Amino acid sequence: MAMIRNKQVLFKDYVKGSPKEEDMILTESVIGSKVPEGSTAILVKNLYLSCDPYMRLMMSDPTEGGHPLFGSFTPGKIFFGFGISKVVDSGSPDFKAGDLIMGDVGWEEYTLIEYTDKVRKIEHADFPLFYYIGALGLTGFTSYIGFYELCAPKKGETIFVSSASGAVGQIVGQFAKLMGCYVVGSAGSQEKINLLKNKFGYDEAFNYKEEDDFVSALKRHCPKGIDMYFENVGGRMLDAVLMNMNPHGRIAVCGMISQYNLTESEGVHNMYCVVQKRIKMQGFLMRDYLHLFPKFTELVVQYLREGKLVCVDDIVKGIDKAPFALVRIFSGHNIGKQVVEIAQD
Numbered sequence: 638m639a640m641i642r643n644k645q646v647l648f649k650d651y652v653k654g655s656p657k658e659e660d661m662i663l664t665e666s667v668i669g670s671k672v673p674e675g676s677t678a679i680l681v682k683n684l685y686l687s688c689d690p691y692m693r694l695m696m697s698d699p700t701e702g703g704h705p706l707f708g709s710f711t712p713g714k715i716f717f718g719f720g721i722s723k724v725v726d727s728g729s730p731d732f733k734a735g736d737l738i739m740g741d742v743g744w745e746e747y748t749l750i751e752y753t754d755k756v757r758k759i760e761h762a763d764f765p766l767f768y769y770i771g772a773l774g775l776t777g778f779t780s781y782i783g784f785y786e787l788c789a790p791k792k793g794e795t796i797f798v799s800s801a802s803g804a805v806g807q808i809v810g811q812f813a814k815l816m817g818c819y820v821v822g823s824a825g826s827q828e829k830i831n832l833l834k835n836k837f838g839y840d841e842a843f844n845y846k847e848e849d850d851f852v853s854a855l856k857r858h859c860p861k862g863i864d865m866y867f868e869n870v871g872g873r874m875l876d877a878v879l880m881n882m883n884p885h886g887r888i889a890v891c892g893m894i895s896q897y898n899l900t901e902s903e904g905v906h907n908m909y910c911v912v913q914k915r916i917k918m919q920g921f922l923m924r925d926y927l928h929l930f931p932k933f934t935e936l937v938v939q940y941l942r943e944g945k946l947v948c949v950d951d952i953v954k955g956i957d958k959a960p961f962a963l964v965r966i967f968s969g970h971n972i973g974k975q976v977v978e979i980a981q982d
């Protein structure tokens with residue numbers, strides 16, 4: 638069987654503090670151009686890779702606070718995550734060469750996927766393929782679940798979204814505008830604030846890096862208080878939000894990126910507000926709601942086709958640049974969904 642060159646990204650070793658490009662190693666190997674005889678695997682060419690905050694949790698030593706839910710990457714082994722790929726050869730009756738799929742793949746040019754039960758075919762090929770990493774993929778799905786299922790939104794209510802211009806936040810804000818909410822967001826640069834107000838339709842936005850006192854910043858920007866908080870960052874921002882929540886408010890806890898690089902989490906001091914204000918606060922993992930994926934796809938496809946939803950993706954080109962792409966989401970250098978383009982076709 639002919640062999641093909643396969644550039645790969647390996648995980649070097651467990652990380653403490655902020656991840657660096659050097660925590661990943663670029664290497665090259667070869668892979669067979671066909672699936673092994675008699676196998677039901679599929680061989681895919683990887684086109685786009687998703688860079689996600691949870692990957693940092695998987696870079697920690699499992700014996701020193703590594704994430705029990707996601708597991709850890711193995712030092713010296715392939716880095717992996719969600720991607721968009723094209724089937725090159727198939728031993729599975731469910732897939733054929735040329736099919737476009739989304740699912741977990743190695744950070745490499747080609748992957749042999751042995752277990753195809755978690756792989757989904759991409760149906761609407763008229764959208765840019767990288768949308769299936771962002772708005773039409775698990776990222777958009779996270780926004781959809783957190784907003785519609787957990788925030789229990791009502792027209793006219795105020796929602797505050799942290800990391801609002803990011804992959805998840807930008808979609809949440811637009812869903813909320815379409816529902817008739819008053820939408821406020823925070824982000825870490827003036828460029829992102831401009832995007833929130835001028836592109837995603839946020840009513841108000843502020844740069845949290847320029848605010849010493851988050852409690853008063855939120856009071857200024859949410860004059861009627863906060864009915865719903867879409868939590869992406871945790872730490873000090875959560876504490877300040879608790880002080881500004883309205884009675885019977887809802888907090889959808891999607892993630893806490895400000896804590897992922899810390900050895901010890903900061904702690905939250907204003908939790909008593911949850912009791913006093915009868916707040917409903919719930920964490921969620923989008924993976925528990927996958928049965929709603931078709932409903933989500935239907936809505937977002939319609940919104941995109943009608944021009945009601947826009948998305949901003951930050952595409953870095955080349956597998957060699959994948960480590961660079963990943964680490965920039967922890968310094969806030971990404972503008973929108975961070976994607977690595979390995980190949981367009």
Ligand SMILES: NC(=O)c1ccc[n+]([C@@H]2O[C@H](COP(=O)([O-])OP(=O)(O)OC[C@H]3O[C@@H](n4cnc5c(N)ncnc54)[C@H](OP(=O)(O)O)[C@@H]3O)[C@@H](O)[C@H]2O)c1
Pocket residue numbers: 688689690691776779800801802803804805806823824825826829869870890891892893894895896921922923924966967968969970971973974975
């Ligand atoms: N529950 C789930 O199933 C699920 C699924 C997907 C994602 N998530 C969570 O959703 C959140 C957003 O993910 P995403 O993919 O949309 O990422 P993202 O917002 O596109 O990118 C991460 C952003 O976080 C901000 N950030 C980084 N370090 C920070 C810090 N120390 N304090 C405050 N902000 C910081 C930066 O923006 P600024 O410039 O604004 O600082 C950065 O651009 C994350 O917490 C992630 O873990 C959860």
